[in-house]
Amino acid sequence: xxxxxAPRSGGIQSVERAVAALKVFGEDEPELGVTELARxxxxxxSTISRLMATLEAGGFxxxxxxxxxxxxxxxxxxxxxxxxxxxxLRDVARGALHSLARAxxxxxxxxxxxxxxxxxxxxxxxxNPVKHLGWIGRRLPLHCSAAGKPxxxxxxxxxxxxxxxxxxxxxxxxxxxxxxxxWHELERIRVDGFAVAIEEFEPELTAAGAPxxxxxxxxxxxxxxxxxxxxxxxxxxxxxxGMLRETADQLSASLGYRAPSPRLGIAAVSSRAFVGSGxxxxxxxxxxxxxxxxxxxxxxxxxxxxxxxxPGKRGxxxxxxxxxxxxxxxxxxxxxxAHEEERSTW
Amino acid sequence: xxxxxAPRSGGIQSVERAVAALKVFGEDEPELGVTELARxxxxxxSTISRLMATLEAGGFxxxxxxxxxxxxxxxxxxxxxxxxxxxxLRDVARGALHSLARAxxxxxxxxxxxxxxxxxxxxxxxxNPVKHLGWIGRRLPLHCSAAGKPxxxxxxxxxxxxxxxxxxxxxxxxxxxxxxxxWHELERIRVDGFAVAIEEFEPELTAAGAPxxxxxxxxxxxxxxxxxxxxxxxxxxxxxxGMLRETADQLSASLGYRAPSPRLGIAAVSSRAFVGSGxxxxxxxxxxxxxxxxxxxxxxxxxxxxxxxxPGKRGxxxxxxxxxxxxxxxxxxxxxxAHEEERSTW
DNA sequence: GTACGCTGTTGCGCAGCGCGCAACGCATGC
DNA sequence: GCATGCGTTGCGCGCTGCGCAACAGCGTAC
Numbered sequence: 001x002x003x004x005x006a007p008r009s010g011g012i013q014s015v016e017r018a019v020a021a022l023k024v025f026g027e028d029e030p031e032l033g034v035t036e037l038a039r040x041x042x043x044x045x046s047t048i049s050r051l052m053a054t055l056e057a058g059g060f061x062x063x064x065x066x067x068x069x070x071x072x073x074x075x076x077x078x079x080x081x082x083x084x085x086x087x088x089l090r091d092v093a094r095g096a097l098h099s100l101a102r103a104x105x106x107x108x109x110x111x112x113x114x115x116x117x118x119x120x121x122x123x124x125x126x127x128n129p130v131k132h133l134g135w136i137g138r139r140l141p142l143h144c145s146a147a148g149k150p151x152x153x154x155x156x157x158x159x160x161x162x163x164x165x166x167x168x169x170x171x172x173x174x175x176x177x178x179x180x181x182x183w184h185e186l187e188r189i190r191v192d193g194f195a196v197a198i199e200e201f202e203p204e205l206t207a208a209g210a211p212x213x214x215x216x217x218x219x220x221x222x223x224x225x226x227x228x229x230x231x232x233x234x235x236x237x238x239x240x241x242g243m244l245r246e247t248a249d250q251l252s253a254s255l256g257y258r259a260p261s262p263r264l265g266i267a268a269v270s271s272r273a274f275v276g277s278g279x280x281x282x283x284x285x286x287x288x289x290x291x292x293x294x295x296x297x298x299x300x301x302x303x304x305x306x307x308x309x310x311p312g313k314r315g316x317x318x319x320x321x322x323x324x325x326x327x328x329x330x331x332x333x334x335x336x337x338a339h340e341e342e343r344s345t346w
Numbered sequence: 347x348x349x350x351x352a353p354r355s356g357g358i359q360s361v362e363r364a365v366a367a368l369k370v371f372g373e374d375e376p377e378l379g380v381t382e383l384a385r386x387x388x389x390x391x392s393t394i395s396r397l398m399a400t401l402e403a404g405g406f407x408x409x410x411x412x413x414x415x416x417x418x419x420x421x422x423x424x425x426x427x428x429x430x431x432x433x434x435l436r437d438v439a440r441g442a443l444h445s446l447a448r449a450x451x452x453x454x455x456x457x458x459x460x461x462x463x464x465x466x467x468x469x470x471x472x473x474n475p476v477k478h479l480g481w482i483g484r485r486l487p488l489h490c491s492a493a494g495k496p497x498x499x500x501x502x503x504x505x506x507x508x509x510x511x512x513x514x515x516x517x518x519x520x521x522x523x524x525x526x527x528x529w530h531e532l533e534r535i536r537v538d539g540f541a542v543a544i545e546e547f548e549p550e551l552t553a554a555g556a557p558x559x560x561x562x563x564x565x566x567x568x569x570x571x572x573x574x575x576x577x578x579x580x581x582x583x584x585x586x587x588g589m590l591r592e593t594a595d596q597l598s599a600s601l602g603y604r605a606p607s608p609r610l611g612i613a614a615v616s617s618r619a620f621v622g623s624g625x626x627x628x629x630x631x632x633x634x635x636x637x638x639x640x641x642x643x644x645x646x647x648x649x650x651x652x653x654x655x656x657p658g659k660r661g662x663x664x665x666x667x668x669x670x671x672x673x674x675x676x677x678x679x680x681x682x683x684a685h686e687e688e689r690s691t692w
Numbered sequence: 693g694t695a696c697g698c699t700g701t702t703g704c705g706c707a708g709c710g711c712g713c714a715a716c717g718c719a720t721g722c
Numbered sequence: 723g724c725a726t727g728c729g730t731t732g733c734g735c736g737c738t739g740c741g742c743a744a745c746a747g748c749g750t751a752c
Contacts, residue, residue: 011400054357058365077483080426137423
């Protein structure tokens with residue numbers, strides 16, 4: 001549980017320590033003293049003291065002048081804003097996300113993959129009074145979240161195998177930890193076009209998610225709807241799944257994804273499921289090359305409510321939505337940092 | 347414009363460089379190469395290469411595998427979530443903020459002071475279609491933003507003097523750069539209980555802001571309404587100012603602020619304006635000691651629309667809103683980093 | 693009142709580590 | 723195919739960051 005200083009990795013030592021120190025700050029312990037940090041990082045407290053002083057000068061932490069303890073600083077929020085800002089998908093999705101939130105009455109999120117986590121990059125809050133913590137920046141495991149499972153399901157086969165070979169951490173009694181079971185679950189997700197996670201990561205919390213594809217057909221993001229389990233009953237979940245997939249497909253279309261023969265059978269779906277390169281995260285800008293033909297989009301499902309979502313008539317073609325820069329998104333599947341548990345509430 | 351490596355400040359050199367490197371990434375240039383970074387920081391490119399490799403391992407930056415260039419990583423968003431999470435004020439304010447956004451139809455923000463900037467820590471999006479960039483984490487100058495001016499106006503006199511002694515950067519032709527003029531403007535803000543900024547920081551953008559006080563009467567945050575100038579006409583601004591102040595006062599009340607004889611004259615207001623310790627940012631948790639008596643709250647103003655805001659019946663007393671931890675918020679007024687321009691869109 | 697335990701900070705001096713250098717591999721463009 | 727740009731990496735010097743221990747401040751226990 002404690003972050004040991006890492007056994008000699010090639011990086012710059014003091015920067016590695018700075019990063020590790022920042023990551024120690026969690027939701028449970030937003031405020032940490034020098035001694036406490038030193039203990040957790042197995043470093044001398046003088047080292048931490050100097051490190052914190054430097055980070056404070058940069059605005060990455062703030063020191064409580066009374067207690068002398070440190071907490072994370074708002075400069076992180078400023079940089080995070082710029083980091084999130086890169087995802088033009090957010091601009092495209094915002095309208096649809098809010099429409100979905102309004103239609104369902106539940107909180108909706110947009111998530112991408114970052115390393116071996118899903119990370120929420122935008123959200124539309126529930127209109128329902130039950131506040132459940134904000135989530136932008138929150139990291140969710142790939143194997144037990146509605147945001148993560150679609151990202152994993154449509155990843156390259158080798159990547160799925162790698163992830164399923166890792167220990168599937170059980171966060172609740174309902175977390176699926178058996179790789180074989182998870183494999184079938186992922187297959188179901190590829191067929192159905194959406195995922196459900198009922199208290200698999202957090203007790204009392206249920207969510208559904210559907211994949212968003214770019215113009216090449218690669219799954220680059222997930223749209224999710226989440227709320228308290230008591231409110232997201234199975235039938236409501238089923239009806240929301242339809243809206244969810246409509247929203248996600250509409251986003252995919254905005255990104256230039258042309259659905260390949262939408263009425264293909266399930267067999268065709270399953271056989272074509274593994275295409276593409278994997279990581280969707282680094283940038284969601286469009287790579288003009290290679291028009292994608294991939295798995296079928298969500299096959300039409302009976303939308304219980306029959307409601308259509310908001311206008312969502314945002315950008316029409318990827319080319320004029322996305323800025324000039326050209327960006328690819330395949331990168332080696334390098335495990336990066338363990339999954340961390342926290343609830344960032346914004 | 348370029349960030350020189352800083353002339354020997356006591357901190358850890360490589361960490362300082364890491365921080366500086368991260369801050370170089372701006373909205374205008376979200377993606378930077380090693381050579382470019384090296385040039386800007388006056389460092390050898392090998393140094394930057396190693397630095398970036400280390401930061402990437404920590405998830406603070408991502409490297410584009412094709413171009414080799416770097417951009418900010420989502421780990422920053424994760425940490426930022428935790429940083430923002432500390433501000434319990436956000437939870438208290440969220441409902442009121444959304445109500446205000448609904449009532450005005452414009453985007454509303456909640457900002458606190460961080461160093462010599464105001465930083466947005468929460469927002470409620472406009473229902474109007476004109477999307478104007480998201481703002482959480484965005485830094486705004488104290489002297490030319492509706493978020494910043496109230497924070498400055500109610501700061502300790504010495505702090506105001508210090509800030510006004512600094513060069514007041516002109517971002518637009520309408521930015522007030524004369525300290526004497528600004529001094530009177532701040533006085534007006536203390537009297538009126540709200541600030542207005544019409545294209546003083548960004549062209550085409552107008553905003554109004556009102557101060558939020560904690561139980562001691564210290565101004566710890568600003569509620570702002572902002573939108574395109576063409577939509578925020580003077581009379582609309584005037585009517586919104588009333589709602590704005592209602593919302594801010596209501597938040598102050600939620601924080602335990604008891605308005606001291608609200609019908610005091612202007613003279614009394616002005617003479618009592620300088621109290622308190624300054625920095626409102628480190629934490630907005632309640633210090634149970636010392637019930638504050640300070641400047642008068644917004645004096646009643648004719649609310650043109652007469653509309654009341656949403657229910658806003660959140661927490662009732664500070665004690666049960668705020669978590670257990672006790673926190674003070676006075677810290678030396680140390681200038682920290684120049685103001686940076688960017689538009690974080692989330 | 694005093695002594696203790698705790699906190700975070702700081703001067704000192706050694707040596708470990710991070711830097712600059714230059715060479716390398718690679719992609720792009722003329 | 724050379725030229726030019728990029729980002730990365732092995733080497734070795736010497737600066738820098740570390741551990742040590744002493745210090746100052748605070749709250750508490752006796």
